[in-house]
Amino acid sequence: MEFLSGWIAANLIDQSDDWIPRTLLGWTRVALLAGLIGQVIYLIDTCIAWSVPTVLWFGLAANVFALIVARRALKWRYPV
Numbered sequence: 001m002e003f004l005s006g007w008i009a010a011n012l013i014d015q016s017d018d019w020i021p022r023t024l025l026g027w028t029r030v031a032l033l034a035g036l037i038g039q040v041i042y043l044i045d046t047c048i049a050w051s052v053p054t055v056l057w058f059g060l061a062a063n064v065f066a067l068i069v070a071r072r073a074l075k076w077r078y079p080v
Contacts, residue, residue: 025077029070036063 039060046052 025070025074029067029074032063032067032070036060036067039063 039056043052043056043060046056
């Protein structure tokens with residue numbers, strides 16, 4: 001489990017450029033990505049135990065959409 005948390009932290013923060021985590025939009029992207037990972041893990045656990053409420057699937061779709069919008073905004077604001 002420690003390896004998994006280290007890998008997630010490396011993908012969320014270490015791989016990004018220096019300026020991304022220091023801006024509000026960058027931290028929003030990191031928070032959305034962490035929330036998406038947590039939501040997927042929760043949905044996998046819930047699917048095994050019992051049926052999943054529909055609102056969780058809509059929340060997953062909304063989180064992915066917000067993550068795409070934040071990523072596009074970062075690319076627009078800071079072109080490489």
